[in-house]
Each structure stands twice: as structure tokens, then as C-alpha cells.
Amino acid sequence: MRRTLLPAVLSATIVGLAPWPTAPAQSSPSMPPVNDRPNPYRTVEGWAKLPEGRPWGSTSAVAIDKDGKSIWVAERCGANSCGGSPLPPVLKFDDKGTLVASFGTGLILSPHGIHVDRDGNVWVVDCACTGTSSTPAYAGKGHQIVKFSPKGEVLMTLGTPGGGRDSLFFWQPNAVLTAPNGDIYVAEGHSSRAGSTARILVFDKAGTLKRTWGSWGKGDGQLDQPHALAMDSRGRLFIADRGNDRILIVDANFTVLDTWYQFSRASGLWIDKNDVLYSADSESGSVNPPHGAWMRGIRIGSARTGEVTAFIPDPETKPANTSSAEGVAVDAAGNIYGAEVGQRALKRYEKKK
Secondary structure (H helix, E strand, O other): OOOOOOHHHHHHHHHOOOOOOOOOOOOOOOOOOOOOOOOOEEEEOOOOEOOOOOOOOOOOEEEEOOOOOOEEEEOOOOOOOOOOOOOOOEEEEOOOOEEEEEEOOOOOOOEEEEEEOOOOOEEEEEOOOOOOOOOHHHOOOOOEEEEEOOOOOEEEEEOOOOOOOOOOOOOOEEEEEEOOOOOEEEEEOOOOOOOOOOEEEEEOOOOOEEEEEOOEOOOOOOEOOEEEEEEOOOOOEEEEEHHHOEEEEEOOOOOEEEEEOOOOOOOEEEEOOOOEEEEEEOOOHHHOHHHOOOOOEEEEEEOOOOOEEEEEEOOOOOOOOOOOEEEEEEOOOOOEEEEEOOOOEEEEEEEOO
């Protein structure tokens, strides 16, 4: 339980293999938008069924159970915050969309990210970045990560209740990911204001902080809203650097290996066992005029080469606020699940026949 593994072990998985092809040469901040890839998926709405009378709230958190087919969602209690709500925010659906488990009432203010580890435990990120933080329901709560057993038992919490900055943690965490050796990676910082928190923290499996990396900025290797995390088969960490409209790829020592712009303004990331990369963009186009030429939606491609091969566009043409999937997950059969903040929905995307 307390065994640790030095970063060099992970980096060896990169060094010991033949190099992969690099990303397309046109990947740059000024590259043309990648909007023209085919969409080989059909959209299934209303697949996951909530209890009668309970509406969907905003959700950006979706993950796949260790069985490869059940779906975990952390949903904001029928609204955009769970502060003061009697509803459980953590929900599990079977492969037919039937709700089979729920828990977490009163423990999470604003579920933002969710991750299922190799043992089937469920990690939920509470960014405390929605709702009204001045209400009594928020006092001394939020800005934490909670590790649950599949039955809803609290196994671990990371972070100071109510939040912390600088040498403390967390302040508006976004995502959590566990590595094969048990290390815990956390992406922190949900603001684009200059000087905001923007970093990655690494803990050992017992929850002891090992290191931090990154600072707010627009330059090479800097971060602005590190919004999601994913890891490929070689142990490379993919960081959705949302405020900078790019994905950073780093090794276990946080050496920046590549910077990709072709997957657009990523809010959510997923990499499957075949190193297919799924990137959910919910904030381009009309939502973010500086990135207005890029369409919102889910871009699909190779985590090895960086080639974008497919695109599921947002059907909304000119929304003013976040639209389409913010979180994304893919089951073992290749079905895609998009967790939507703006539409307050979970959509399923199946391959067209």
C-alpha cells in the first residue's frame, strides 16, 4: 500500500521503445482549424436513466468502470452545484443505462472530474468552482479529491477542506489520474486570470506529496487551466491546457515532449488501450471568439502520431456559453460518452452501421 516508484521507472517505458512518428507538422498556435474530419458516430440521447423526477444537472465528470462497460458519472445534483442538496452526486449506470448505484450526498460541492483506478475505486474531484461559495453549505468544504470504494465508502481524501493555495492544496482542482505504479496526478487551477494557480501535483499512493510542476502563463511549458489528464501506453502524460488552446505531452520528469494544437481547446481527454485519443472541446466557436474558427465537439485521433481522424461536432451553432461535451470517456466496445455542462446531459455516441 505504501510502496513508491521513482519517476525514472515510468520514463524508462518511453526511452526503451522505438520512437513514434511525430505530430503533423502544421500543429501550431496559428494552424488552420481542424473542423473537416468525418463523423462516423450517431448520437444517442437519454441513454442513462435517472430516477423519476430527478433532472440531470451539469456534468463534466464521466469515467468507465473496471468492467469496461459500466459508466460512472459525477453530476451536480440536478443543478450546477450540490451545495446543500440532499441528492447523491456519484452515479453508476450499467451497460443498458440503468442506475445501479449512487452515493456521496453532502460530500461534494461541485463535482468536476472523475477517475476509476485499476482496483475499481472511484476518485471524484470537487473543484468548488460553481455555485455560491459564500453560502453556509460551502463553509469549510470543497477543493478536495475524494477516493471512494465502488460501494461508496470513503477511502481517502486529498486536500484541505475549503481549499489552500501556494504551499497548500488544492484551489479549484480539475482532474485526477492514477498511474500504473499508483502515483496520483492532480491538475489544479480553473481560472485564467494572470497569476492564478495552474500546476500539476504528484502524490504517492498513500497520498504524500512528491512534487509539483507548472505555473500560470502563456509560454512554452506553462499552463492556463490544466483541465484534464490522460496517460498513453508509454506512460506519457497528456495535459489539457485549456486556456492555451492546446495539449501538452510530458514524460515522468515533466520534460515537455510535444505541444499539440490540432485537437483544439480541450476540456476533456481520454486515451484508450490502442492509444486512440479523444479530446472534448466545449468552449471554442461562439463561446470563445478568440478561438472562434474552431468548432466545438469531440476530436478523435492518434495519441502516437497526433493525426486527427474523426470529429463529432456540436449541433448547437452559436451558443453563448459552454456547449457540447466537456468530459469524455470511452468504453471497451468503443462507445463514447460525453458529459455536458451547458446542456446538462450525458450523451452516448455509437459507431454508425
